[in-house]
Amino acid sequence: MAASLDEELRERAARLTVAFDGEAWILGRPELGVFVAVPEPGAVFVTALQETGSLDEATARAGEAAGEQVNGTDFVDGLAAAGLLDPPAEAGGARGQIKWIEGVSPRSAARLFGPAAWSCYAAAAAFAVSLLLFRPDLRPSWEDAWFLPSPGLSAFGWLVIGIVFGAVHEAWHWLAGRALGVPAIFRVSYRGMYVVFETDLTQIVTVPRNRRHGVYLAGMAIDTVMLAAALGLRLLDPPGVLDDLLAVVVLSQIVGIVWQWAALPLRSDSYALLANVLRCHNLYRTTWLTAKTTLFRLTQAETTELSEMSARDRRVARWFVVPYVAGIAGMVWIFVTGVLPLALSLGRWALAQLDGNAIGSAGFWEALAVAAYIVVQLGLPPLLALRERRLRRAGELL
Numbered sequence: 001m002a003a004s005l006d007e008e009l010r011e012r013a014a015r016l017t018v019a020f021d022g023e024a025w026i027l028g029r030p031e032l033g034v035f036v037a038v039p040e041p042g043a044v045f046v047t048a049l050q051e052t053g054s055l056d057e058a059t060a061r062a063g064e065a066a067g068e069q070v071n072g073t074d075f076v077d078g079l080a081a082a083g084l085l086d087p088p089a090e091a092g093g094a095r096g097q098i099k100w101i102e103g104v105s106p107r108s109a110a111r112l113f114g115p116a117a118w119s120c121y122a123a124a125a126a127f128a129v130s131l132l133l134f135r136p137d138l139r140p141s142w143e144d145a146w147f148l149p150s151p152g153l154s155a156f157g158w159l160v161i162g163i164v165f166g167a168v169h170e171a172w173h174w175l176a177g178r179a180l181g182v183p184a185i186f187r188v189s190y191r192g193m194y195v196v197f198e199t200d201l202t203q204i205v206t207v208p209r210n211r212r213h214g215v216y217l218a219g220m221a222i223d224t225v226m227l228a229a230a231l232g233l234r235l236l237d238p239p240g241v242l243d244d245l246l247a248v249v250v251l252s253q254i255v256g257i258v259w260q261w262a263a264l265p266l267r268s269d270s271y272a273l274l275a276n277v278l279r280c281h282n283l284y285r286t287t288w289l290t291a292k293t294t295l296f297r298l299t300q301a302e303t304t305e306l307s308e309m310s311a312r313d314r315r316v317a318r319w320f321v322v323p324y325v326a327g328i329a330g331m332v333w334i335f336v337t338g339v340l341p342l343a344l345s346l347g348r349w350a351l352a353q354l355d356g357n358a359i360g361s362a363g364f365w366e367a368l369a370v371a372a373y374i375v376v377q378l379g380l381p382p383l384l385a386l387r388e389r390r391l392r393r394a395g396e397l398l
Contacts, residue, residue: 010053041066109179121221124228140251147244173199176218216273227253262330
């Protein structure tokens with residue numbers, strides 16, 4: 001009976017990956033997207049289980065690495081609680097959703113992220129910044145958002161632009177991960193009050209930290225290229241309609257890049273980059289709890305959670321709270337000065353159209369579609385957040 005239990009434990013442990021990330025060891029289940037950081041004895045324990053299948057042997061080796069006695073049974077329970085010992089994911093799950101990307105080989109994707117490619121990205125950034133500094137007439141304003149004959153058409157133009165450029169941004173993250181041989185999952189989610197595209201690159205924790213920077217920068221790199229291209233085309237003095245379209249592209253790309261640096265509290269690309277450079281594992285949560293200790297009282301559970309965070313995360317969080325709070329202020333500024341006025345202006349236009357056009361007319365349906373667009377953009381993210389919160393609470397009660 002003991003032999004069969006050991007063999008079962010060995011099979012479950014064999015599903016784990018073990019990787020060193022510079023300061024801690026990462027145990028993971030790539031197909032489930034579950035990863036945890038552990039000290040060296042934890043990695044030794046899992047490696048011993050994979051080699052021998054013996055709980056006693058794994059416990060003894062982990063104890064030698066720790067320099068003290070360890071409880072192997074408790075560690076196995078912890079692995080199970082974290083989901084690391086769960087059964088394999090069913091076929092057709094998240095990985096099956098991205099089969100088309102498998103056609104892009106890592107070697108082909110790597111051409112987009114080699115030294116020559118990064119030189120091009122840097123040149124595009126320098127070109128864009130130079131034009132914005134020395135050609136004030138090319139700088140965008142919120143008025144550029146009204147680039148089509150009616151606000152309704154402009155709103156749907158934004159939607160198309162957002163889908164196209166958002167997809168390209170995430171595709172570059174995807175390709176950067178592919179260049180490292182890291183699979184990714186694409187999904188639509190939300191950040192704060194905005195609906196967004198996301199590329200889940202959870203498995204990148206199995207890659208050494210110094211090779212991850214390009215993956216986090218990839219989206220902003222291609223955004224910069226598209227910004228530089230739009231500005232360059234505007235230098236050619238294109239016809240009015242095309243120039244208006246290019247102006248709104250410039251506006252959207254600048255807002256997107258600024259957003260990536262302002263949205264540190266929402267785990268934007270820049271947050272992922274900085275957390276990686278600073279060699280932190282859970283800087284987001286640690287910074288939030290550190291900020292909360294200043295403004296409010298932590299619950300007992302939160303106090304315990306903060307004390308269990310890594311020493312490096314807690315040390316970095318003491319000063320990272322400054323850009324964290326500044327990011328919140330930046331996001332509020334973008335929303336209050338840009339997004340909200342545009343939404344209110346669009347809403348007033350829609351109400352006027354609904355009031356002034358006969359039911360069933362083209363103007364009526366355009367206004368109704370715009371009203372629905374505003375409701376979805378401003379209403380869906382809070383609803384998604386509430387739904388996820390309810391699901392988390394339900395899970396905690398089970």
